[in-house]
Each structure stands twice: as C-alpha cells, then as structure tokens.
C-alpha cells in the first residue's frame with residue numbers, strides 16, 4: 001500500500017473567530033485528522049496552513065464550515081491549494097504585533113454550557129465556584145490591563161495557578177488551554193458578602209445569604225463582569241419600588257435576569273430571533289413583549305408592554321439566579337445619571353445607601369462595561385446599546401482608514417470609535433455626557449482603548465455641536481487635525497459603514513435633535529450622502545419648541561405649537577383634553593411665546609412630532625425621561641387592533657431646497673378624529689403609517705432625480721419597530737433598504753459614522769492637493 005500523497009491548503013476563516021477558543025479547536029481537529037501545519041490569527045480572522053492527504057484535508061474544511069467552538073460565528077471559509085511543506089506537527093502560532101496586537105483582546109463571553117454543568121456537578125472540583133471559565137467563555141475585555149492579551153496582562157495576574165489549573169492551561173487538548181482567567185477554588189478569586197458599614201459576613205455561603213435577603217425583599221449589589229448590578233426580587237412590587245426610590249430612578253425600565261430560557265418564555269413572548277439573542281455568547285438584554293399575567297411587579301417597567309430580559313452570563317449569576325428562585329431585577333449599579341460602579345470601594349461608597357448587602361470579589365474589573373441591549377426589528381436583531389459582549393470586537397469597513405481616526409461621538413448614549421486600517425473599534429457605552437463623573441469615565445475609557453490598540457490617532461472627528469462635552473474634549477486633544485461632522489450625516493455614514501456601501505445612498509435620518517449645518521436643530525432629514533459629503537434633499541416642517549428644552553420635558557408645549565401651525569393660529573384648544581389640564585394663564589403665556597418666537601427655537605426632529613402626538617393622544621403633559629412618551633405612543637400603535645392600515649394626508653413641498661415634508665394635514669386629521677372620539681390606539685397607528693408613507697413618497701421623488709439608490713434608515717426613531725417595519729414595507733418593492741443590525745441606529749452608533757466621514761474628507765483633501 002502506498003502512502004497517500006501530501007497536499008497543502010491555505011484556509012482563511014472569517015467571522016467571530018478570535019478570542020473564542022477557535023485556534024485550540026482547530027488544533028484539536030487537525031490532530032484528530034492527523035494533519036500537520038499551523039493556525040494563526042490575522043487582521044480579518046484566522047488563517048490555517050494544513051498539510052496531509054486530500055481526503056483528510058477535505059474533511060477538515062468540511063468540519064470547519066459545519067461546526068466550531070460555541071462562541072464562534074463563522075461568516076466565510078475560503079481555501080486554496082498551496083505547495084506541501086515538510087512540517088512534522090500542528091502548531092498554534094502566538095499573536096505578535098501590528099494588526100495582531102489590535103485583535104488580541106477579545107470581548108467578554110457568557111459562561112458556556114460545559115462550565116455551567118461543572119458548577120452544578122457536586123463531583124467536579126469547580127462545583128459552585130463562581131469564577132469558573134474556559135477557552136470558550138469568561139471575562140476578557142473587562143479584565144485586560146494591556147496587550148497582547150495574556151494572563152500577565154489581565155487582572156488575574158495576582159493569582160498564581162495551582163498545579164492542576166496550570167496543567168489544564170498548558171495542555172492543548174484541554175478545554176482550558178490558554179484560558180487566561182483560568183481559576184479554581186484552590187487558586188482563584190473568592191467571593192465575599194459584605195454589609196455596608198459592618199464588613200464581611202462569614203459563616204454562611206454568600207450566594208445563599210444574598211438569595212435569602214432578596215427573597216425577603218431587600219436589595220443586593222452584585223459585582224459582575226463589567227460592573228455592579230443592583231438585584232432584587234422582580235416579582236415583588238414592594239422590593240422593586242423600594243429599589244426605585246433608593247436609586248432615584250423614576251420610571252425607566254429595569255432589566256430582569258431569569259434562570260434559563262424556559263423562565264424567559266414564561267415571562268415574555270419570544271420568537272426564534274429573540275431566543276437566539278438571549279442565548280448568544282454576547283448575552284445582551286433582550287426587549288420582548290411581556291406576557292399578560294407574567295409574575296413580574298408592574299414597577300419593573302411602568303406603562304411598558306415590553307420587558308428587558310437577560311440570561312445569566314457569569315457563574316455567579318447562574319448560582320444566584322438558581323438560589324433566588326425568582327426573576328431578578330438586575331439594574332446597573334449607579335445612582336440615576338452616574339456611571340456604573342465597578343470597583344469595590346467605589347461601589348461601597350456610592351451604593352451603600354441603596355444596597356443592603358454586597359456580593360464582592362477580589363478579581364478587579366479593569367474596564368467598566370454596561371450590559372448591551374437588543375431587540376428584534378423587522379425579523380432580525382437590532383442593537384440598541386452595543387457594549388459588554390461586543391466591545392472591543394471591530395466592525396470591518398470596506399474602505400480602509402488612511403490614517404488612524406478617533407471619533408468622539410455625540411452627547412447622549414455616547415460611545416467613541418477608533419478607525420484603524422480596515423477596522424472600526426467602537427468603545428463601550430459611556431452614557432449621557434452631562435456630568436463630571438461621566439465625562440471622566442469617557443476620558444479614561446478613550447485612553448485605555450488607545451493603549452490597547454497601540455494607536456496614535458492623527459485625526460479627531462467630532463459632532464458639529466459646539467457645546468457638546470465630546471466636542472470640547474476633541475478640542476482639547478493634542479492632535480492638530482479636527483473634523484466636525486454633521487450629526488445626521490454621521491448617522492447615515494454609520495449605516496454606510498455597517499453595510500459596506502460604496503456609492504451614495506438616500507439616508508432617512510430621524511431622531512430628536514442634532515446640530516444642523518445651518519445651526520438649526522435638525523432631526524427629520526432625507527440626505528443624499530456618501531462618506532465624504534451630503535446634500536440635504538428634504539426635511540420635516542419645523543416645530544416650535546416654546547421655552548426651548550423645557551418643551552421637551554413638557555411636550556404639551558410642542559403639541560400646542562403644532563396645533564397653532566396646523567390650524568393657522570386658531571387651534572381647537574378647548575376641545576382637546578390635553579389642554580384642559582393646563583392652567584389658562586400658562587396656556588396664554590406659551591401661545592404668546594409661539595406667536596412672537598421669543599425663546600421658541602424651531603426644530604425639525606421627527607422625535608418632536610412623536611412627543612407632541614403622544615402628549616395629545618395619551619393626554620400627558622410631562623415626560624420623566626427623554627423619549628418616554630414617544631415610546632408609549634409607539635407601544636400604543638403597536639397594540640392597535642387588526643393591523644390598522646389607515647393614514648392621514650400630508651404634503652411634500654418641492655418648490656424650495658430642501659423640500660419640506662408638511663404634516664399639517666395629518667395634524668388636522670388626527671386632532672379631528674381624537675375630538676370625534678376615535679380610539680387613541682387607531683390614531684397612533686395611523687400616525688406611524690403616515691410618517692412611513694411620507695418618507696417613502698419623498699424618497700420616490702428623490703429617485704426621479706438621482707436614480708434608485710439604496711436607502712438606509714437611521715437615527716434613534718428607527719429603534720421604533722413599527723415605524724421601521726412600515727417604512728420598510730412602503731419602500732421595499734422599489735428600493736433596497738438597509739437597517740442597522742450590528743451598530744445602534746441611535747446616537748450610540750454615531751461615532752462609527754463620524755470616523756468614516758472624517759477619513760473620507762481627509763482622503764479627498766489629500767487627493768485634491770496631489771492633483
């Protein structure tokens with residue numbers, strides 16, 4: 001018998017294949033099939049050089065395509081023949097510098113099934129050990145101190161592995177081969193229960209104790225992966241209200257952690273996409289419709305038919321969720337508007353008044369990282385907040401960054417972004433840059449990411465708004481080249497980047513507000529845009545904000561201005577229930593503000609139309625947080641019976657530039673219907689349908705002039721599933737429409753667009769100098 005001839009293959013695997021135990025998995029597969037060669041990371045994924053018989057190589061490629069470690073997600077496997085090499089074994093080539101360095105820090109991974117089984121197994125040496133992890137799971141980004149990512153450069157460096165852990169770590173056939181945070185009860189971090197002021201409680205299992213207190217209606221601060229959570233019994237109205245009061249949080253919904261998927265199904269209606277998101281290694285909070293009669297306190301999410309669910313993602317969560325035997329509120333450990341607490345002393349100081357007990361441990365969290373939030377929109381996942389589990393995984397871009405760019409993001413829901421080579425690295429969720437604590441967290445986070453990436457940005461991109469703290473920060477940076485990017489152009493560009501679109505697009509960018517190129521508040525824009533530039537083709541007829549920002553907190557003021565405009569100064573104020581709640585004197589003052597234009601700036605934001613209609617339809621004068629009423633209006637429309645298809649008239653005025661989408665006919669129609677006693681849910685649905693129809697109509701007009709370009713839907717308004725789905729239906733027979741999937745449509749995704757625009761502007765400027 002002759003030995004089969006040796007052949008060679010070069011195999012390129014793309015997708016989420018770094019930091020997820022992919023190379024050890026390839027190593028084991030290659031050994032099983034008696035192949036020789038090597039596996040290494042490159043900038044875009046993993047490259048394998050494999051040598052052996054043709055049959056073994058084919059099986060190898062097939063297995064690569066069909067399976068992989070649990071946290072990996074393979075987008076493509078390409079292979080080509082290469083000359084055979086005389087190598088006698090299969091090796092994992094370690095990460096070096098350059099691009100390798102950049103991709104060496106993986107995102108945090110939820111506890112895998114194997115580790116979850118081990119902690120439940122009384123015979124296992126990691127039984128009930130809250131810091132169990134392996135190559136397929138565990139903390140990564142949040143414990144990294146530097147690069148390249150190995151144990152000495154993580155907050156595990158203070159723990160010496162015991163001989164047994166060391167053997168696992170060194171053995172390529174072991175599931176813990178090079179699992180940097182590998183630990184066990186003999187050598188790893190330990191959990192303690194502390195009472196604020198009284199110190200440690202010994203003699204009782206900390207998790208059992210925490211579960212007991214939660215069962216008694218108390219609040220426990222739990223140190224997790226990216227920071228502290230505040231946990232309490234989500235089924236107890238008293239417990240939840242008590243936490244809400246202590247946290248100074250009015251009505252913003254709390255997330256709920258459940259033991260497993262079955263429990264999630266009992267609380268909410270889940271489809272396949274929701275289930276996949278809940279179970280993904282990124283473990284975001286997933287918004288889903290709450291089941292009627294679900295055993296959850298109403299104050300978990302007041303007035304909200306959705307509930308944010310998440311599954312345990314650390315062994316500590318698994319153990320606590322089982323011991324507690326109730327769904328757990330798991331809200332970020334902070335006072336309203338402050339950044340998430342993530343260091344032990346800091347948490348004790350800041351949360352001491354809120355929590356009755358602390359579950360703490362001695363594995364430091366290096367980088368604060370909030371939970372991510374996702375939702376299913378138009379059948380697919382949409383990230384509303386991209387943070388833990390996703391950061392620092394890069395978004396690959398079609399056109400490489402010429403020079404490194406730092407984009408500073410916007411004001412609310414801030415994230416920043418570094419653009420290097422063919423990748424954009426969005427940072428973790430920072431929050432609203434409106435106080436000193438958050439601003440400090442922002443600067444620290446940028447500094448750390450810059451070190452991790454080993455990059456010196458040459459261009460700093462920022463929003464055009466002169467007063468945003470992110471703009472001020474950009475101006476303080478040492479880099480000489482600063483590029484201001486218009487807010488909605490950045491929104492559109494973030495979609496262009498995500499979908500790797502080369503040419504111009506029609507971008508519908510709808511949000512609350514963004515600083516316009518003319519200094520006005522934009523927010524209902526149709527842009528003809530590519531990465532380098534944009535033309536404002538159309539905008540919504542502006543709405544007057546009587547009293548400026550006060551109108552956003554008191555949307556009845558916007559409603560009044562809309563009616564003044566739509567009814568030409570003679571609004572049927574007496575017939576609209578909303579205005580009966582406002583003292584006559586106050587009504588008169590605001591009407592005067594609107595008439596004179598004093599302290600009454602005009603705004604184009606679609607979000608303002610939502611605010612105003614929500615105020616009228618829901619009969620509510622105030623919002624306790626940004627976007628609250630708009631969201632409730634959306635939920636009311638989504639609950640309208642029988643998929644309501646009606647809509648109101650509108651005009652598109654095309655005799656100026658930009659064109660104006662004039663919704664005054666809609667305002668009149670809707671107000672008459674409400675006065676006539678039509679159900680607010682029907683009016684809400686028709687309102688959504690009208691905005692979708694007007695959007696599609698204006699795009700069709702634009703297509704007459706510019707051709708059938710691709711359409712992107714972006715901006716915070718497109719977190720609204722109904723608006724997105726209706727707009728998609730109106731456009732999709734004729735246009736290719738792109739929605740955000742990996743990057744938030746709201747301001748949390750805007751830094752990516754800023755980076756793309758700044759790079760395109762800088763490249764264009766350089767090219768024009770050369771020619």
Ligand SMILES: [Zn+2]
Nearest residue numbers: 112115134137
């Ligand atoms: Zn594991």
Ligand SMILES: [Zn+2]
Nearest residue numbers: 162165184187
């Ligand atoms: Zn050990």
Ligand SMILES: [Zn+2]
Nearest residue numbers: 511514716747
């Ligand atoms: Zn925006």
